[in-house]
Amino acid sequence: MPPIYVTQPYLPPLEEFIPYLQKIWSSKVLTNGGPFHQQLEQALCEYLGVKHLALFTNATIALVTALQALRITGEVITTPYSFVATAHSLLWNGIKPVFVDVDPSTLNLNPAKIEAAITPQTTAIMPVHVYGHPCDVDAIQKIADNYNLRVIYDAAHTFGVQDNNGSVLNYGDLSVLSFHATKVFNTFEGGAIICPDEKTKIRIDHLKNFGHVGEVNVVAPGINGKMSEFNAALGLLQLKYVDQAILLRKKIDAAYRERLKTVKGIHCLDPTGEKVANFAYFPILVQGDYPISRDALYQKLKDSGIHPRRYFYPLISDFPMYRGLPSANRENLPVATAAAQQVLCLPIYPDLDVAVVDEISSFIAAQ
Ligand SMILES: Cc1ncc(COP(=O)(O)O)c(C=O)c1O
Numbered sequence: 001m002p003p004i005y006v007t008q009p010y011l012p013p014l015e016e017f018i019p020y021l022q023k024i025w026s027s028k029v030l031t032n033g034g035p036f037h038q039q040l041e042q043a044l045c046e047y048l049g050v051k052h053l054a055l056f057t058n059a060t061i062a063l064v065t066a067l068q069a070l071r072i073t074g075e076v077i078t079t080p081y082s083f084v085a086t087a088h089s090l091l092w093n094g095i096k097p098v099f100v101d102v103d104p105s106t107l108n109l110n111p112a113k114i115e116a117a118i119t120p121q122t123t124a125i126m127p128v129h130v131y132g133h134p135c136d137v138d139a140i141q142k143i144a145d146n147y148n149l150r151v152i153y154d155a156a157h158t159f160g161v162q163d164n165n166g167s168v169l170n171y172g173d174l175s176v177l178s179f180h181a182t183k184v185f186n187t188f189e190g191g192a193i194i195c196p197d198e199k200t201k202i203r204i205d206h207l208k209n210f211g212h213v214g215e216v217n218v219v220a221p222g223i224n225g226k227m228s229e230f231n232a233a234l235g236l237l238q239l240k241y242v243d244q245a246i247l248l249r250k251k252i253d254a255a256y257r258e259r260l261k262t263v264k265g266i267h268c269l270d271p272t273g274e275k276v277a278n279f280a281y282f283p284i285l286v287q288g289d290y291p292i293s294r295d296a297l298y299q300k301l302k303d304s305g306i307h308p309r310r311y312f313y314p315l316i317s318d319f320p321m322y323r324g325l326p327s328a329n330r331e332n333l334p335v336a337t338a339a340a341q342q343v344l345c346l347p348i349y350p351d352l353d354v355a356v357v358d359e360i361s362s363f364i365a366a367q
Pocket of ligand 1: 059061085087156157177179
Protein backbone atom coordinates (compact mmCIF):
# COMPACT_ATOMS: atom_id res chain seq x y z
CA MET A 1 0.00 0.00 0.00
CA PRO A 2 1.43 3.48 -0.84
CA PRO A 3 1.92 5.73 2.21
CA ILE A 4 -1.27 7.30 3.53
CA TYR A 5 -0.79 10.87 4.73
CA VAL A 6 -3.00 12.88 7.06
CA THR A 7 -4.33 14.70 4.04
CA GLN A 8 -4.09 14.85 0.28
CA PRO A 9 -4.97 18.06 -1.55
CA TYR A 10 -8.15 18.06 -3.59
CA LEU A 11 -7.49 18.90 -7.26
CA PRO A 12 -10.11 19.43 -9.96
CA PRO A 13 -9.71 17.75 -13.39
CA LEU A 14 -6.63 19.33 -15.02
CA GLU A 15 -8.29 19.74 -18.42
CA GLU A 16 -10.92 21.98 -16.82
CA PHE A 17 -8.22 24.34 -15.61
CA ILE A 18 -6.66 24.85 -19.06
CA PRO A 19 -9.31 27.33 -20.32
CA TYR A 20 -8.68 29.50 -17.24
CA LEU A 21 -4.96 29.49 -18.02
CA GLN A 22 -5.65 30.35 -21.65
CA LYS A 23 -7.59 33.41 -20.50
CA ILE A 24 -4.71 34.51 -18.28
CA TRP A 25 -2.22 33.97 -21.11
CA SER A 26 -4.26 36.02 -23.54
CA SER A 27 -5.14 38.86 -21.14
CA LYS A 28 -1.66 38.92 -19.59
CA VAL A 29 -3.27 40.07 -16.35
CA LEU A 30 -1.44 37.99 -13.76
CA THR A 31 -2.24 39.74 -10.48
CA ASN A 32 -3.19 43.08 -8.86
CA GLY A 33 -6.91 42.42 -8.47
CA GLY A 34 -7.56 41.08 -11.96
CA PRO A 35 -10.83 39.59 -13.24
CA PHE A 36 -10.45 36.13 -11.62
CA HIS A 37 -9.59 37.79 -8.30
CA GLN A 38 -12.75 39.89 -8.49
CA GLN A 39 -14.89 36.95 -9.56
CA LEU A 40 -13.59 34.73 -6.76
CA GLU A 41 -14.22 37.36 -4.09
CA GLN A 42 -17.80 37.68 -5.34
CA ALA A 43 -18.32 33.91 -5.66
CA LEU A 44 -16.95 33.23 -2.18
CA CYS A 45 -19.16 35.91 -0.60
CA GLU A 46 -22.16 34.19 -2.15
CA TYR A 47 -21.05 30.64 -1.38
CA LEU A 48 -20.06 31.36 2.21
CA GLY A 49 -22.88 33.78 3.01
CA VAL A 50 -20.66 36.70 4.03
CA LYS A 51 -20.80 40.40 3.14
CA HIS A 52 -17.20 41.29 2.27
CA LEU A 53 -14.15 39.17 1.63
CA ALA A 54 -10.60 40.17 0.69
CA LEU A 55 -8.44 37.49 -0.93
CA PHE A 56 -4.87 37.02 0.27
CA THR A 57 -1.74 35.18 -0.71
CA ASN A 58 -2.07 33.04 2.45
CA ALA A 59 -3.77 33.11 5.85
CA THR A 60 -0.64 34.09 7.77
CA ILE A 61 -0.28 37.36 5.86
CA ALA A 62 -4.05 37.79 6.20
CA LEU A 63 -3.81 37.44 10.02
CA VAL A 64 -0.93 39.92 10.15
CA THR A 65 -2.95 42.34 8.02
CA ALA A 66 -6.19 41.82 9.98
CA LEU A 67 -4.39 43.02 13.12
CA GLN A 68 -3.05 46.02 11.20
CA ALA A 69 -6.48 46.80 9.77
CA LEU A 70 -7.94 47.18 13.29
CA ARG A 71 -4.76 48.85 14.61
CA ILE A 72 -4.41 46.27 17.37
CA THR A 73 -1.58 46.89 19.85
CA GLY A 74 -0.55 45.85 23.38
CA GLU A 75 -1.74 42.40 24.47
CA VAL A 76 -4.03 39.95 22.70
CA ILE A 77 -5.63 36.95 24.35
CA THR A 78 -5.25 33.80 22.29
CA THR A 79 -5.05 30.03 22.43
CA PRO A 80 -1.88 27.93 22.70
CA TYR A 81 -3.71 25.06 20.95
CA SER A 82 -3.36 26.04 17.29
CA PHE A 83 -0.97 26.18 14.40
CA VAL A 84 1.95 28.45 15.21
CA ALA A 85 0.90 31.09 12.64
CA THR A 86 -1.85 32.28 15.00
CA ALA A 87 0.59 33.62 17.60
CA HIS A 88 3.27 34.50 15.03
CA SER A 89 0.85 37.02 13.50
CA LEU A 90 0.83 38.80 16.87
CA LEU A 91 4.63 38.85 17.21
CA TRP A 92 4.96 40.22 13.67
CA ASN A 93 2.85 43.16 14.86
CA GLY A 94 4.85 43.68 18.05
CA ILE A 95 1.87 42.45 20.09
CA LYS A 96 2.27 40.32 23.22
CA PRO A 97 0.30 37.07 23.06
CA VAL A 98 -1.45 36.11 26.30
CA PHE A 99 -2.27 32.41 26.32
CA VAL A 100 -5.51 31.20 27.88
CA ASP A 101 -6.49 27.56 28.33
CA VAL A 102 -8.97 25.70 26.13
CA ASP A 103 -12.31 24.07 26.79
CA PRO A 104 -11.96 20.29 27.30
CA SER A 105 -14.84 19.35 25.01
CA THR A 106 -14.06 21.61 22.03
CA LEU A 107 -10.34 22.36 22.55
CA ASN A 108 -11.24 25.95 21.57
CA LEU A 109 -10.37 28.99 23.72
CA ASN A 110 -12.30 28.67 27.00
CA PRO A 111 -14.36 31.85 27.53
CA ALA A 112 -14.55 31.16 31.27
CA LYS A 113 -10.79 31.68 31.48
CA ILE A 114 -10.56 34.88 29.43
CA GLU A 115 -11.56 37.53 31.97
CA ALA A 116 -8.78 36.65 34.41
CA ALA A 117 -6.21 37.28 31.64
CA ILE A 118 -7.45 40.77 30.71
CA THR A 119 -5.16 43.66 31.69
CA PRO A 120 -5.24 47.39 30.87
CA GLN A 121 -3.03 46.54 27.83
CA THR A 122 -5.48 44.01 26.37
CA THR A 123 -6.99 45.23 23.11
CA ALA A 124 -8.33 42.10 21.43
CA ILE A 125 -9.07 38.39 21.54
CA MET A 126 -7.84 36.04 18.80
CA PRO A 127 -9.64 32.71 19.16
CA VAL A 128 -9.34 29.80 16.69
CA HIS A 129 -12.22 27.60 15.50
CA VAL A 130 -9.99 24.54 15.87
CA TYR A 131 -10.70 21.72 13.38
CA GLY A 132 -13.51 23.91 11.99
CA HIS A 133 -15.60 23.48 15.15
CA PRO A 134 -17.06 26.86 16.17
CA CYS A 135 -15.91 28.59 19.35
CA ASP A 136 -18.40 29.68 21.98
CA VAL A 137 -18.89 32.86 19.95
CA ASP A 138 -21.65 34.35 22.11
CA ALA A 139 -19.65 34.09 25.34
CA ILE A 140 -16.55 35.52 23.64
CA GLN A 141 -18.51 38.45 22.19
CA LYS A 142 -20.07 39.20 25.58
CA ILE A 143 -16.64 39.51 27.17
CA ALA A 144 -15.37 41.59 24.25
CA ASP A 145 -18.33 43.95 24.58
CA ASN A 146 -17.89 44.28 28.35
CA TYR A 147 -14.21 45.14 28.07
CA ASN A 148 -14.30 46.98 24.74
CA LEU A 149 -12.07 44.45 22.99
CA ARG A 150 -11.95 43.53 19.29
CA VAL A 151 -12.32 39.90 18.20
CA ILE A 152 -10.36 38.47 15.27
CA TYR A 153 -11.11 34.81 14.57
CA ASP A 154 -8.44 32.60 13.12
CA ALA A 155 -10.94 30.68 11.00
CA ALA A 156 -8.27 28.91 8.92
CA HIS A 157 -10.13 25.59 9.34
CA THR A 158 -13.65 26.92 9.04
CA PHE A 159 -14.47 27.02 5.31
CA GLY A 160 -18.22 26.60 4.80
CA VAL A 161 -19.07 25.97 8.46
CA GLN A 162 -22.47 27.25 9.59
CA ASP A 163 -24.38 27.39 12.83
CA ASN A 164 -28.07 28.22 13.27
CA ASN A 165 -27.42 31.86 12.31
CA GLY A 166 -25.56 31.06 9.06
CA SER A 167 -21.84 31.36 8.38
CA VAL A 168 -19.62 31.17 11.45
CA LEU A 169 -17.33 33.61 9.60
CA ASN A 170 -19.72 36.46 10.40
CA TYR A 171 -18.84 36.50 14.12
CA GLY A 172 -16.37 38.90 15.66
CA ASP A 173 -14.83 41.92 13.94
CA LEU A 174 -12.87 39.93 11.36
CA SER A 175 -12.31 36.29 10.42
CA VAL A 176 -9.42 34.80 8.48
CA LEU A 177 -9.65 31.73 6.23
CA SER A 178 -6.79 29.64 4.84
CA PHE A 179 -6.85 28.14 1.35
CA HIS A 180 -3.58 26.27 1.84
CA ALA A 181 -3.14 22.97 0.00
CA THR A 182 -4.09 21.02 3.13
CA LYS A 183 -7.40 22.80 3.65
CA VAL A 184 -10.96 21.80 2.71
CA PHE A 185 -10.92 24.41 -0.07
CA ASN A 186 -7.51 25.12 -1.53
CA THR A 187 -6.01 27.52 -4.08
CA PHE A 188 -2.55 25.86 -3.64
CA GLU A 189 -1.72 28.77 -1.29
CA GLY A 190 -4.24 31.39 -0.33
CA GLY A 191 -6.39 32.97 2.31
CA ALA A 192 -8.98 35.64 2.95
CA ILE A 193 -10.19 38.17 5.49
CA ILE A 194 -13.95 38.33 6.02
CA CYS A 195 -15.25 41.67 7.23
CA PRO A 196 -18.74 43.08 7.80
CA ASP A 197 -18.46 46.55 6.23
CA GLU A 198 -17.18 48.16 3.07
CA LYS A 199 -15.00 50.72 4.84
CA THR A 200 -12.94 48.00 6.51
CA LYS A 201 -12.76 46.04 3.25
CA ILE A 202 -11.32 49.11 1.49
CA ARG A 203 -8.72 49.55 4.24
CA ILE A 204 -7.77 45.86 4.01
CA ASP A 205 -7.49 46.13 0.21
CA HIS A 206 -5.10 49.06 0.61
CA LEU A 207 -3.05 47.25 3.26
CA LYS A 208 -2.62 44.14 1.11
CA ASN A 209 -1.34 46.28 -1.79
CA PHE A 210 1.53 48.15 -0.07
CA GLY A 211 -0.90 50.84 1.15
CA HIS A 212 -1.25 52.10 -2.43
CA VAL A 213 -4.30 54.14 -3.39
CA GLY A 214 -4.05 55.01 -7.06
CA GLU A 215 -0.72 55.60 -8.75
CA VAL A 216 0.99 58.09 -6.49
CA ASN A 217 -0.68 57.84 -3.08
CA VAL A 218 0.44 55.55 -0.27
CA VAL A 219 -1.85 55.77 2.77
CA ALA A 220 -0.40 53.08 5.06
CA PRO A 221 2.69 50.90 5.46
CA GLY A 222 1.04 47.99 3.67
CA ILE A 223 2.37 44.64 2.61
CA ASN A 224 2.16 42.53 -0.54
CA GLY A 225 -0.68 40.16 0.37
CA LYS A 226 -2.38 39.94 -3.02
CA MET A 227 -3.65 36.66 -4.44
CA SER A 228 -2.50 36.04 -8.03
CA GLU A 229 -4.82 35.38 -10.97
CA PHE A 230 -3.53 31.78 -11.16
CA ASN A 231 -4.62 31.04 -7.60
CA ALA A 232 -7.91 32.92 -7.98
CA ALA A 233 -8.76 31.05 -11.20
CA LEU A 234 -8.05 27.75 -9.49
CA GLY A 235 -10.30 28.83 -6.64
CA LEU A 236 -13.18 29.45 -9.04
CA LEU A 237 -12.80 25.92 -10.40
CA GLN A 238 -12.33 24.36 -6.95
CA LEU A 239 -15.56 26.02 -5.81
CA LYS A 240 -17.50 23.87 -8.30
CA TYR A 241 -16.26 20.74 -6.57
CA VAL A 242 -16.13 21.75 -2.92
CA ASP A 243 -19.61 20.50 -1.95
CA GLN A 244 -18.80 17.10 -3.41
CA ALA A 245 -15.43 17.09 -1.63
CA ILE A 246 -17.06 17.90 1.75
CA LEU A 247 -19.62 15.13 1.19
CA LEU A 248 -16.81 12.62 0.63
CA ARG A 249 -15.11 13.85 3.82
CA LYS A 250 -18.38 13.37 5.70
CA LYS A 251 -18.43 9.69 4.67
CA ILE A 252 -14.88 9.18 5.98
CA ASP A 253 -15.79 10.94 9.25
CA ALA A 254 -18.86 8.72 9.71
CA ALA A 255 -16.85 5.57 8.94
CA TYR A 256 -14.19 6.39 11.55
CA ARG A 257 -16.83 7.21 14.17
CA GLU A 258 -18.69 3.96 13.55
CA ARG A 259 -15.57 1.81 13.66
CA LEU A 260 -13.82 3.53 16.60
CA LYS A 261 -16.81 4.05 18.90
CA THR A 262 -16.23 0.81 20.82
CA VAL A 263 -12.44 1.11 21.11
CA LYS A 264 -11.60 1.65 24.76
CA GLY A 265 -9.40 4.69 25.39
CA ILE A 266 -10.06 6.32 22.01
CA HIS A 267 -12.23 9.43 22.10
CA CYS A 268 -13.35 10.92 18.80
CA LEU A 269 -13.72 14.67 19.18
CA ASP A 270 -17.36 15.59 18.59
CA PRO A 271 -18.66 18.40 16.39
CA THR A 272 -19.69 21.36 18.51
CA GLY A 273 -23.06 22.55 17.41
CA GLU A 274 -22.35 23.38 13.81
CA LYS A 275 -25.38 23.04 11.56
CA VAL A 276 -23.17 22.56 8.53
CA ALA A 277 -19.78 20.99 9.23
CA ASN A 278 -16.80 20.66 6.88
CA PHE A 279 -15.05 17.55 8.26
CA ALA A 280 -11.68 19.24 7.87
CA TYR A 281 -9.87 16.96 10.34
CA PHE A 282 -10.47 13.75 12.23
CA PRO A 283 -8.90 14.25 15.67
CA ILE A 284 -8.92 11.47 18.25
CA LEU A 285 -7.72 11.62 21.85
CA VAL A 286 -5.66 8.61 22.93
CA GLN A 287 -6.57 8.45 26.60
CA GLY A 288 -5.04 6.79 29.65
CA ASP A 289 -7.08 3.59 29.35
CA TYR A 290 -5.83 2.87 25.81
CA PRO A 291 -3.22 0.07 25.95
CA ILE A 292 -0.34 2.16 24.52
CA SER A 293 0.62 5.84 24.58
CA ARG A 294 -0.35 8.31 21.87
CA ASP A 295 3.25 8.51 20.71
CA ALA A 296 3.59 4.73 20.57
CA LEU A 297 0.43 4.50 18.45
CA TYR A 298 1.67 7.36 16.25
CA GLN A 299 4.97 5.53 15.67
CA LYS A 300 3.33 2.16 15.01
CA LEU A 301 0.97 3.71 12.46
CA LYS A 302 3.90 5.42 10.75
CA ASP A 303 5.86 2.17 10.69
CA SER A 304 2.97 0.58 8.82
CA GLY A 305 2.77 3.40 6.24
CA ILE A 306 0.00 5.51 7.82
CA HIS A 307 1.04 9.05 8.68
CA PRO A 308 -1.30 10.77 11.14
CA ARG A 309 -0.26 14.14 12.62
CA ARG A 310 -0.18 15.35 16.20
CA TYR A 311 -2.13 18.57 15.59
CA PHE A 312 -1.52 20.48 17.90
CA TYR A 313 1.65 19.26 19.54
CA PRO A 314 3.78 20.94 20.77
CA LEU A 315 1.59 23.75 22.05
CA ILE A 316 2.51 27.16 20.61
CA SER A 317 3.33 28.26 24.17
CA ASP A 318 6.08 25.61 24.31
CA PHE A 319 8.06 26.97 21.34
CA PRO A 320 11.22 28.92 22.26
CA MET A 321 9.93 32.37 21.25
CA TYR A 322 6.85 31.99 23.49
CA ARG A 323 7.78 29.82 26.46
CA GLY A 324 9.26 32.69 28.48
CA LEU A 325 5.89 34.45 28.65
CA PRO A 326 4.16 34.15 32.05
CA SER A 327 0.97 32.91 30.36
CA ALA A 328 2.94 30.09 28.65
CA ASN A 329 3.45 28.32 31.97
CA ARG A 330 1.96 24.83 31.62
CA GLU A 331 0.22 25.18 34.99
CA ASN A 332 -1.81 27.95 33.37
CA LEU A 333 -2.76 25.64 30.49
CA PRO A 334 -3.61 22.19 31.91
CA VAL A 335 -6.35 21.28 29.42
CA ALA A 336 -4.34 22.31 26.36
CA THR A 337 -1.27 20.56 27.75
CA ALA A 338 -3.20 17.29 28.23
CA ALA A 339 -4.83 17.52 24.78
CA ALA A 340 -1.46 18.10 23.09
CA GLN A 341 -0.22 14.86 24.71
CA GLN A 342 -3.25 12.85 23.59
CA VAL A 343 -4.29 14.12 20.19
CA LEU A 344 -3.80 12.36 16.88
CA CYS A 345 -5.36 13.56 13.63
CA LEU A 346 -6.14 10.59 11.42
CA PRO A 347 -6.03 10.72 7.60
CA ILE A 348 -9.11 12.34 6.07
CA TYR A 349 -9.47 13.63 2.50
CA PRO A 350 -12.01 13.26 -0.30
CA ASP A 351 -10.16 10.52 -2.21
CA LEU A 352 -9.42 8.37 0.84
CA ASP A 353 -10.87 4.91 0.33
CA VAL A 354 -13.23 3.75 3.10
CA ALA A 355 -11.38 0.41 2.97
CA VAL A 356 -8.30 2.29 4.23
CA VAL A 357 -10.38 3.83 7.03
CA ASP A 358 -11.34 0.25 7.94
CA GLU A 359 -7.70 -0.77 7.99
CA ILE A 360 -6.61 2.20 10.12
CA SER A 361 -9.48 1.68 12.55
CA SER A 362 -8.77 -2.07 12.85
CA PHE A 363 -5.10 -1.32 13.46
CA ILE A 364 -6.05 1.09 16.27
CA ALA A 365 -8.53 -1.39 17.75
CA ALA A 366 -5.97 -4.24 17.68
CA GLN A 367 -3.33 -2.67 19.96
C1 LIG B 1 -5.15 27.55 12.64
C2 LIG B 1 -4.28 28.00 11.51
N1 LIG B 1 -4.01 29.32 11.39
C3 LIG B 1 -3.24 29.78 10.38
C4 LIG B 1 -2.72 28.94 9.43
C5 LIG B 1 -1.85 29.51 8.36
O1 LIG B 1 -2.43 29.37 7.12
P1 LIG B 1 -1.57 29.59 5.79
O2 LIG B 1 -0.79 28.33 5.58
O3 LIG B 1 -2.61 29.79 4.72
O4 LIG B 1 -0.70 30.77 5.97
C6 LIG B 1 -3.00 27.55 9.50
C7 LIG B 1 -2.52 26.54 8.57
O5 LIG B 1 -1.86 26.54 7.64
C8 LIG B 1 -3.79 27.08 10.57
O6 LIG B 1 -4.05 25.76 10.71
